[in-house]
Amino acid sequence: MDTSYLETLLGYNARRAALSVIAVFLQRMAPFGLRPVDFSVLTLVAHNPGVTSRQICATLDILPPNLVSMVKSLEKRGLILRRAHPTDGRAQGLHLTPSGKKTQAQAQITATQLEQDVSGALSNEELQLLNHLLRKVYRR
Amino acid sequence: MDTSYLETLLGYNARRAALSVIAVFLQRMAPFGLRPVDFSVLTLVAHNPGVTSRQICATLDILPPNLVSMVKSLEKRGLILRRAHPTDGRAQGLHLTPSGKKTQAQAQITATQLEQDVSGALSNEELQLLNHLLRKVYRR
DNA sequence: TATTGTTATACTCTATAACTATA
């Protein structure tokens, strides 16, 4: 099968690579019950205590209605909690519970270890370079 | 907002980059009425006349039931046609119609031009390198 | 017995409209 032309296209290659990495991510994160988006949300809250839902939506390109059930689920599982925003009565600051901090920390270790495995054919320098080039693409 | 950790992850970066490129792809391909997957199918048929549905599914990681309606739609639009497979009575070879060839050729030109634009911040050498590294990831 | 193409269907993901409370 001749796929040579498709393999010259950035969109095709980036999508195939993303799906390949995410497939492994799903397996390794299954013990934590976290999908990629759950891990992203949890990690943003961990590194930005008090962040609002709107800020997470803007950062991850998620539509607000689609974040509601995710936050609700993470809260129900006792991983995050909502506190009144200090200055804006409409907003709610998100924070990790002690359990949430523990889960996020373990999941982050798993995610970091995963990097080495999914990029098996790449040297560490190539992986750094690849991430750098990808960021330049989506920051456009 | 601190996104520094997420931006070290290949899965995160590849997904963001893919979505960024595909958003532009969708706009530019709208005049042809082609989604990314339609373009991929059309291009595989163009470069591999007589290819079967199963081969396309294996190549693009599409499940057979989900390809049926796509092929049906492309056939209804007069872009592809199905002929009896020369040796396997179960299979059907896919071919482009003259109209399909014309559409695919124009869409391919559009896709190639798009490469330059979505990778605006990258030099041509960097783009080649990026594609090379991505292929190494998903061929793992 | 296995494979190709297909139908039906369920599940997940993403998108839109409209509402409330507050700014």
Next chain:
DNA sequence: TATAGTTATAGAGTATAACAATA
């Protein structure tokens, strides 16, 4: 008048089970 969070819902994408025809 605009924004944060929410509800309900629609649409697109992805998945599994089961079937007829052929290998």
